[in-house]
Amino acid sequence: MKHGRHLTIVGAGLAGSLLAVLLAKRGHAVDLFERYPDPRRNKIPAGRSINLALAERGRAALKHANLLEQVESFALPMAGRMLHDEAGQTRLQRYGQRDDEVIWSVHRGQLNQTLLEAADAHGVNIHFDRRLSEADFDGNRLRFLDSDEQTHPHDFELVIGCDGAGSALRQAMQAVTELGVREQPLGHGYLELSIPPDANSGFRMDPKALHIWPRGGFMMIALPNPDGSFTCTLFLDNDGEPGFKQLQEPAAMRAFLERQFPDAVDLMPDLDRELAEHPVGFLGTLYVDAWTMDDKAVLLGDAAHAIVPFHGQGMNAAFEDTVALDRLLAEHDDRAHALKVFQDERKPNADAIAAMALDNYLEMRDRVRDPRFHLQKALEWELEKRLPDQFIPRYAMVMFHPEIPYSEALARGERQAALLQRLTEGHDSLETISLEAASREAQARLASA
Numbered sequence: 001m002k003h004g005r006h007l008t009i010v011g012a013g014l015a016g017s018l019l020a021v022l023l024a025k026r027g028h029a030v031d032l033f034e035r036y037p038d039p040r041r042n043k044i045p046a047g048r049s050i051n052l053a054l055a056e057r058g059r060a061a062l063k064h065a066n067l068l069e070q071v072e073s074f075a076l077p078m079a080g081r082m083l084h085d086e087a088g089q090t091r092l093q094r095y096g097q098r099d100d101e102v103i104w105s106v107h108r109g110q111l112n113q114t115l116l117e118a119a120d121a122h123g124v125n126i127h128f129d130r131r132l133s134e135a136d137f138d139g140n141r142l143r144f145l146d147s148d149e150q151t152h153p154h155d156f157e158l159v160i161g162c163d164g165a166g167s168a169l170r171q172a173m174q175a176v177t178e179l180g181v182r183e184q185p186l187g188h189g190y191l192e193l194s195i196p197p198d199a200n201s202g203f204r205m206d207p208k209a210l211h212i213w214p215r216g217g218f219m220m221i222a223l224p225n226p227d228g229s230f231t232c233t234l235f236l237d238n239d240g241e242p243g244f245k246q247l248q249e250p251a252a253m254r255a256f257l258e259r260q261f262p263d264a265v266d267l268m269p270d271l272d273r274e275l276a277e278h279p280v281g282f283l284g285t286l287y288v289d290a291w292t293m294d295d296k297a298v299l300l301g302d303a304a305h306a307i308v309p310f311h312g313q314g315m316n317a318a319f320e321d322t323v324a325l326d327r328l329l330a331e332h333d334d335r336a337h338a339l340k341v342f343q344d345e346r347k348p349n350a351d352a353i354a355a356m357a358l359d360n361y362l363e364m365r366d367r368v369r370d371p372r373f374h375l376q377k378a379l380e381w382e383l384e385k386r387l388p389d390q391f392i393p394r395y396a397m398v399m400f401h402p403e404i405p406y407s408e409a410l411a412r413g414e415r416q417a418a419l420l421q422r423l424t425e426g427h428d429s430l431e432t433i434s435l436e437a438a439s440r441e442a443q444a445r446l447a448s449a
């Protein structure tokens, strides 16, 4: 695309503000519209989740935008999962065998503000308090409403929808062309709770881990924040037993939490207030077949592919989208073609991470309790050490290897899982498995796949 184009982005969340930075750096004139007021001046509720796990894919995108160092200054490294059992016993399961295989806890609000600052600094024209309400694609005109319901028209050349899972741009596109939109509710929701810092502003649990209380059909997790607190998220069935509906009375929920997570509840002095005030969030997967409309509109991030949060990849995937779109718009003068290539490249990867995120819920809440799971993890590491070019654990491919597309991680992961299943059959420990023979078999099977 030639320099100096006029590009319009709807949604100044995580993807929209990063994309604005990338496009402005290319020399495009960028208008960025956000329905809420400027979060740098107003206290905005955190919304989706207070903190997020940032992994290598997201970090690669931030590095590309020259923003990684800044984000690292407030990101906390987590080296593994700290598993808490019912008796309060803990066990650390590292994410990878190398010291740099860590994921990072970042505060959503702080990350968003950093990206907005960068967008401002690169000359992006940011319009806060502007909610997209209508799109006239024939007339190339958008209409935004402010909080007083005043209308603000805006003429566009290309409009990019980064307005999240409930995307207004997607709805406007869908009104004139069939996009093939399917939403698959998970049937489980989430509730955020917190563990505040101790009296000395220190952490009450190990801050170098993502804490998990796996309980089979449900779980709670906790990520550290730089102020010494942890944000905990309970994931639970909506209608089942136990379930959010059944436990809607705060006293019933408290009794349930005390039974299931006694060590965590001991660290939650604000629990009663939080149970009375915090809403239960919706979780589901959004599939959209068509992300583009000619050369006029394109969707990315959650607007095109919202996923369940169990692989900690929604934002990471959205950040990958921004880098891909920026690159393809620069590579192709034919904009409709660039958008089509973008969709062709990203859609299979979005579908793959959606599937792996659903699968990871089962792993986090249930499989981590099975000794066989830990045996397979141990064997994975041995094979990775012996065959670094052929065998990389699926979790590591997703979290630490941005050069491997999600779709490839899914396919390789399936072959590896079948192999691990076979190699650990009838074994309780690594000691009885011949690692030489296992690695020969892995080499033969993975090479011939």
Ligand SMILES: Cc1cc2nc3c(=O)[nH]c(=O)nc-3n(C[C@H](O)[C@H](O)[C@H](O)COP(=O)(O)OP(=O)(O)OC[C@H]3O[C@@H](n4cnc5c(N)ncnc54)[C@H](O)[C@@H]3O)c2cc1C
Pocket: 010, 011, 012, 013, 014, 015, 016, 033, 034, 035, 036, 048, 049, 051, 052, 053, 054, 130, 131, 132, 133, 162, 163, 164, 165, 166, 167, 168, 169, 190, 233, 281, 300, 301, 302, 303, 309, 311, 312, 313, 314, 315, 316, 317, 318
């Ligand atoms: C509980 C939970 C935990 C998660 N944890 C992780 C994690 O650990 N790691 C990870 O990578 N991902 C995680 N995610 C996913 C992540 O939050 C999303 O994938 C990410 O926010 C997507 O970014 P986005 O910019 O596409 O959408 P959003 O962040 O939703 O941003 C959309 C923006 O558009 C604005 N907007 C909406 N409608 C309009 C309109 N009509 N007009 C103008 N503006 C509008 C919104 O106000 C918002 O600013 C989690 C999600 C949830 C729910």
